[in-house]
Amino acid sequence: MGSLLVNGLSGTEGRLSSLWDSLKNLKLTFHCKPQRWSVAGQKPVRMDAPGTIRNPFAFASQPIIRVYGDSGGVLYVGDNTITIHSIDQYVDLNCETHNAYNAGGFCNQTILSEDFPELAPGSTRIAWTGGISYVEVTPRWWTL
Numbered sequence: 484m485g486s487l488l489v490n491g492l493s494g495t496e497g498r499l500s501s502l503w504d505s506l507k508n509l510k511l512t513f514h515c516k517p518q519r520w521s522v523a524g525q526k527p528v529r530m531d532a533p534g535t536i537r538n539p540f541a542f543a544s545q546p547i548i549r550v551y552g553d554s555g556g557v558l559y560v561g562d563n564t565i566t567i568h569s570i571d572q573y574v575d576l577n578c579e580t581h582n583a584y585n586a587g588g589f590c591n592q593t594i595l596s597e598d599f600p601e602l603a604p605g606s607t608r609i610a611w612t613g614g615i616s617y618v619e620v621t622p623r624w625w626t627l
Contacts, residue, residue: 520625528620533609538604542626549573558618560608574590
């Protein structure tokens with residue numbers, strides 16, 4: 484049996500050449516996150532008392548909220564209510580990954596919430612009750 488010739492190539496080279504020819508017209512679609520992150524939005528903002536935080540950009544951000552305390556409490560971020568059943572020094576609420584954790588590992592079983600909050604454009608009220616001492620919010624603001 485003779486060898487296959489494609490574009491003057493034989494064997495494996497011919498199959499690779501044919502594969503390349505079929506890929507030349509391949510359409511690729513990429514789903515990218517085009518965000519440009521604000522430097523100021525990567526710095527934690529400490530809140531010793533309930534108050535507001537202002538998102539200066541046109542897009543809602545998904546912050547990391549570090550809650551300090553010595554027992555449980557309730558955190559209010561905008562219209563979201565997050566019940567924290569126990570706090571061992573602190574718990575981080577990562578609103579992008581929908582996880583609660585601290586240095587000891589995941590704490591998802593210690594919180595109760597409908598959803599993780601976002602910081603909408605403009606002002607968002609942040610308040611708390613119970614054994615929460617203070618809160619640090621890393622807003623993670625972004626724009627296009």
